[in-house]
Amino acid sequence: MRLGSIVMIVLLLVLIGAGTVQTKSLHISANTPETALQSFFAQVKAKHWDDAFAMVQPGSGVEKESFIKDLGGNNESLKTISALQDVKTKILRESGNESDLRADLQWSTAVGALHESRDFKLVNDEGQWKIVWTPPAKNDGPPKPLPTTYLRWDVVQRGSSRDEWGVQNVEPPRMRIISMNAIEYQGGVTILGEVVNEDTVPGFVTINAILLDKDGNSIAEESSFDKISHTLLPKEISPFRVDFANRKLADVKSVRISPTNILVPAAADPVVGVFNQRIEKDPNGKSILRGELVTQGGQTVNIPHVLATFYDQSGKVIWVSDGYVDKALLPQQAVPFAVDLRDDLAGQVQNYRITVNYYNSNRS
Amino acid sequence: MPLAAIALLALAVHGPLLLMQLPAVSTGGSAQIFLAQHYSQSWFNPWNEKWFAGFSQTSYPPLTQQWVALISRVMSLTAAYMVVQLFAVILLALGAFRFARLWVDERSASFAAIGSIFLGSLSMLVYQSGQLPATAATALALHGVSYLYGWSRSAKVLSLIKGFLLLIAAATADHVTALFGIILFAIPAVVLAITDRNDSESSERTSSAAVLIRAAVMVGLVAISATIVLAPFWSSFLSPQQQIPLPDGSRDNLLLNFSSAVRYWLIPMGAIVLALPYLFISGLAERRLRPLFFAFYVAMVLGLGGTTPVARVVLGRFYESFSMDRFTFWATLLALPLLGELATRLIERYSVKATIALAVAAVLTFSIPLAYVTAHPPSTNPFRTEPIANFLNRDNHDRFRYLTLGFGSQFAELATRANASTVDGDPSVARVLPEVAGFGAAHFDMARNYGSAGMESLRAVLKHASQYGLKFIFVRDRYYEPLLAFAGWRQIESYENGNVTLWSKEDVPPLKKIEPVNPISWFERMTWGLVPMLCSILAITLMIFFPERRRVMAEPIPFPSAETQAHRMQEAR
Numbered sequence: 001m002r003l004g005s006i007v008m009i010v011l012l013l014v015l016i017g018a019g020t021v022q023t024k025s026l027h028i029s030a031n032t033p034e035t036a037l038q039s040f041f042a043q044v045k046a047k048h049w050d051d052a053f054a055m056v057q058p059g060s061g062v063e064k065e066s067f068i069k070d071l072g073g074n075n076e077s078l079k080t081i082s083a084l085q086d087v088k089t090k091i092l093r094e095s096g097n098e099s100d101l102r103a104d105l106q107w108s109t110a111v112g113a114l115h116e117s118r119d120f121k122l123v124n125d126e127g128q129w130k131i132v133w134t135p136p137a138k139n140d141g142p143p144k145p146l147p148t149t150y151l152r153w154d155v156v157q158r159g160s161s162r163d164e165w166g167v168q169n170v171e172p173p174r175m176r177i178i179s180m181n182a183i184e185y186q187g188g189v190t191i192l193g194e195v196v197n198e199d200t201v202p203g204f205v206t207i208n209a210i211l212l213d214k215d216g217n218s219i220a221e222e223s224s225f226d227k228i229s230h231t232l233l234p235k236e237i238s239p240f241r242v243d244f245a246n247r248k249l250a251d252v253k254s255v256r257i258s259p260t261n262i263l264v265p266a267a268a269d270p271v272v273g274v275f276n277q278r279i280e281k282d283p284n285g286k287s288i289l290r291g292e293l294v295t296q297g298g299q300t301v302n303i304p305h306v307l308a309t310f311y312d313q314s315g316k317v318i319w320v321s322d323g324y325v326d327k328a329l330l331p332q333q334a335v336p337f338a339v340d341l342r343d344d345l346a347g348q349v350q351n352y353r354i355t356v357n358y359y360n361s362n363r364s
Numbered sequence: 365m366p367l368a369a370i371a372l373l374a375l376a377v378h379g380p381l382l383l384m385q386l387p388a389v390s391t392g393g394s395a396q397i398f399l400a401q402h403y404s405q406s407w408f409n410p411w412n413e414k415w416f417a418g419f420s421q422t423s424y425p426p427l428t429q430q431w432v433a434l435i436s437r438v439m440s441l442t443a444a445y446m447v448v449q450l451f452a453v454i455l456l457a458l459g460a461f462r463f464a465r466l467w468v469d470e471r472s473a474s475f476a477a478i479g480s481i482f483l484g485s486l487s488m489l490v491y492q493s494g495q496l497p498a499t500a501a502t503a504l505a506l507h508g509v510s511y512l513y514g515w516s517r518s519a520k521v522l523s524l525i526k527g528f529l530l531l532i533a534a535a536t537a538d539h540v541t542a543l544f545g546i547i548l549f550a551i552p553a554v555v556l557a558i559t560d561r562n563d564s565e566s567s568e569r570t571s572s573a574a575v576l577i578r579a580a581v582m583v584g585l586v587a588i589s590a591t592i593v594l595a596p597f598w599s600s601f602l603s604p605q606q607q608i609p610l611p612d613g614s615r616d617n618l619l620l621n622f623s624s625a626v627r628y629w630l631i632p633m634g635a636i637v638l639a640l641p642y643l644f645i646s647g648l649a650e651r652r653l654r655p656l657f658f659a660f661y662v663a664m665v666l667g668l669g670g671t672t673p674v675a676r677v678v679l680g681r682f683y684e685s686f687s688m689d690r691f692t693f694w695a696t697l698l699a700l701p702l703l704g705e706l707a708t709r710l711i712e713r714y715s716v717k718a719t720i721a722l723a724v725a726a727v728l729t730f731s732i733p734l735a736y737v738t739a740h741p742p743s744t745n746p747f748r749t750e751p752i753a754n755f756l757n758r759d760n761h762d763r764f765r766y767l768t769l770g771f772g773s774q775f776a777e778l779a780t781r782a783n784a785s786t787v788d789g790d791p792s793v794a795r796v797l798p799e800v801a802g803f804g805a806a807h808f809d810m811a812r813n814y815g816s817a818g819m820e821s822l823r824a825v826l827k828h829a830s831q832y833g834l835k836f837i838f839v840r841d842r843y844y845e846p847l848l849a850f851a852g853w854r855q856i857e858s859y860e861n862g863n864v865t866l867w868s869k870e871d872v873p874p875l876k877k878i879e880p881v882n883p884i885s886w887f888e889r890m891t892w893g894l895v896p897m898l899c900s901i902l903a904i905t906l907m908i909f910f911p912e913r914r915r916v917m918a919e920p921i922p923f924p925s926a927e928t929q930a931h932r933m934q935e936a937r
Contacts, residue, residue: 005648012665016672019617019672110819221830
């Protein structure tokens with residue numbers, strides 16, 4: 001029965017070999033530009049920075065530290081809490097020893113899925129395709145922290161008991177919805193608008209919307225979720241957007257909007273400035289609102305969130321879109337951002353306004 | 365070696381560890397305790413409101429949870445879990461003896477039973493994974509399959525009854541054992557019954573067809589009964605709803621991932637790795653042992669997970685639903701009769717040296733997994749859940765639902781302590797909320813581990829916080845804080861020196877109770893509540909009070925025959 005034993009062992013080895021070949025096929029070699037880029041991102045996905053950097057064409061200005069910061073993030077930015085989920089590559093141009101490729105990257109982040117499109121140039125270096133890494137644009141000098149003299153509001157609790165948390169014995173700040181628009185989009189209903197804090201103290205606001213049918217019955221209920229800047233300083237305006245999937249505007253008789261607001265402590269710092277705003281087309285031909293963010297105070301902003309309100313000729317809100325910026329804002333250093341704009345509305349947009357919301361890891 | 369001694373050895377080895385309640389912090393132990401708590405409060409009503417905003421416990425076979433619930437009448441739930449686990453380990457050792465006895469002589473079977481107590485795969489399942497249902501179901505299946513052999517070969521009605529009850533009990537303890545484990549043990553036993561059909565002292569000849577028919581009758585009865593008893597379970601288990609695959613090391617290619625190879629193969633196999641050449645040679649050498657070897661081979665290949673394509677092909681859509689480590693567990697159990705025989709041969713040949721070597725190998729095989737569990741605890745930096753449960757249990761906070769993020773195995777511990785309900789739950793007993801149906805079942809507590817799909821499903825449920833009365837979110841992993849902050853939650857409290865923070869939303873109304881989805885009939889409630897327990901109690905009672913006569917295998921008489929009277933020495937004159 002030795003033969004039988006040998007057969008069983010050989011069969012086991014064949015099965016293991018088949019399994020390993022199957023797995024290895026995912027770790028593709030770098031003998032074509034496309035497979036080289038796929039292989040590069042497989043290393044990035046596994047956070048094998050040394051192996052990924054080894055696939056980069058050595059050259060001036062390419063430093064491993066900045067390479068890792070570019071792909072892995074730093075300063076507790078959104079990139080630092082992201083993982084590469086999926087990569088799709090496309091050849092744009094191929095000529096001899098050079099190729100231009102586009103990579104559509106899908107990142108799984110702490111705030112949901114993020115998409116990124118990046119173009120890469122690859123060169124053939126002795127049979128192996130290498131990536132020509134473009135170092136991120138360097139800001140001039142180190143961050144410049146500034147002393148801040150912005151206002152800050154604190155809430156002084158009445159009494160010493162902390163058991164009654166969440167129950168405030170003060171009037172909530174006055175908030176008012178200054179515009180509202182209901183539209184149908186992608187098989188659903190979307191409620192757009194703006195809310196203003198009319199009080200002299202900061203407030204924390206959430207917008208809930210209920211769709212009502214012709215009999216006054218509730219059809220669906222949704223909230224603004226992250227399509228709003230929740231903390232509003234006195235006189236500050238925030239756009240909001242509430243999405244109802246799989247609803248028809250024709251079935252809706254009215255919309256009940258209920259803003260919930262409470263008094264919260266807040267500070268005017270950091271103030272984030274928005275510069276060089278412009279609407280343009282991205283390489284895929286989609287309309288994009290681009291610009292740069294600069295924090296004016298001395299604080300670092302870890303995760304900026306950009307809300308864009310688009311107005312038509314009559315000043316009506318026709319769309320609200322948002323986007324997270326995967327780089328942290330260091331004091332006085334400009335960071336680019338881009339927010340989608342619906343192509344069908346691009347022609348109608350007469351004006352737009354950017355609101356910057358943010359999360360700081362040391363805030364809580 | 366008498367069975368009592370084997371049971372005592374199992375008690376001596378596992379008793380102290382279970383008395384220390386090591387499985388309480390295992391990956392799945394606390395979830396089992398949580399499910400048992402519901403049976404202890406409401407035996408015949410499977411609708412449990414504390415997970416998934418309400419779900420039916422018929423989504424998981426009930427036997428072991430019901431035993432824990434029953435014993436918890438006289439002690440705490442955790443202690444009851446340990447008692448049932450200890451009983452399962454003892455039953456497993458006795459089952460290993462009974463199963464091995466089909467294949468090898470009594471001495472080798474005794475060594476096999478001793479080996480089962482020290483299995484690395486058993487240690488990992490009990491102390492790392494908290495797989496009480498799998499260990500208990502396997503123990504019951506080992507006994508049941510032995511009776512299947514007895515019934516198929518000799519048509520003993522008592523064997524039919526005992527085997528039937530034991531296999532029903534096994535199926536109602538763990539569905540994976542019911543679907544795959546019983547088959548792996550039953551097929552070689554039936555083939556052996558065909559081989560052995562005419563070996564008995566009886567002059568009556570039995571045909572292979574008769575043996576097969578008897579086996580089919582018993583297996584058919586078990587399949588029909590298990591289908592009826594577990595009817596509510598199968599409907600949810602076989603529904604097209606999928607789980608989002610969670611990365612699991614047991615499905616890695618073990619050749620390419622050393623840490624997975626250590627965790628899921630080398631440690632569970634232990635010293636058996638050294639005996640693999642013997643298993644291949646000896647398992648195929650004797651015709652009678654070949655079915656056992658082939659079953660071991662199949663289980664071992666399946667246990668290799670993604671190292672070979674076999675598991676993915678054979679298990680199909682179930683491949684990503686459960687961990688492959690239980691196949692390695694079954695492979696080690698199937699190897700035990702051959703290993704028992706090896707131990708007998710070694711001890712006969714090398715006596716004390718072999719005994720010492722085998723004892724050291726057994727102890728190392730058992731203790732290395734325990735060292736691994738200590739070095740890689742399922743819950744890193746465990747924390748006290750009492751303050752959080754106290755918060756939820758006071759001032760009507762249970763009028764709202766809660767969610768935990770990053771609690772790991774302590775998620776179920778909190779659910780057991782708290783009266784409040786959560787929208788989350790263990791995905792192995794998944795009820796998918798309508799909001800996340802497009803993504804598949806996921807455990808929100810570890811949403812980040814599922815990648816984009818997990819985070820999107822978490823976003824989807826947070827968007828409907830008001831509909832679910834989801835007001836409180838306890839965060840132990842700061843990864844989730846940006847999402848909560850942007851979505852309108854505010855941090856209001858911290859626990860355990862800031863290790864856990866509580867986030868709240870102001871505008872959330874109190875929860876509305878969700879009516880049971882697909883409520884089960886009165887008959888189903890009765891069968892679900894009574895049959896698993898009755899089958900297990902009856903089977904064990906019959907095993908104790910109507911034991912099988914021990915099979916004495918014909919042994920060769922040495923030639924020339926030994927003299928019965930000793931030589932008398934005469935005094936020299």
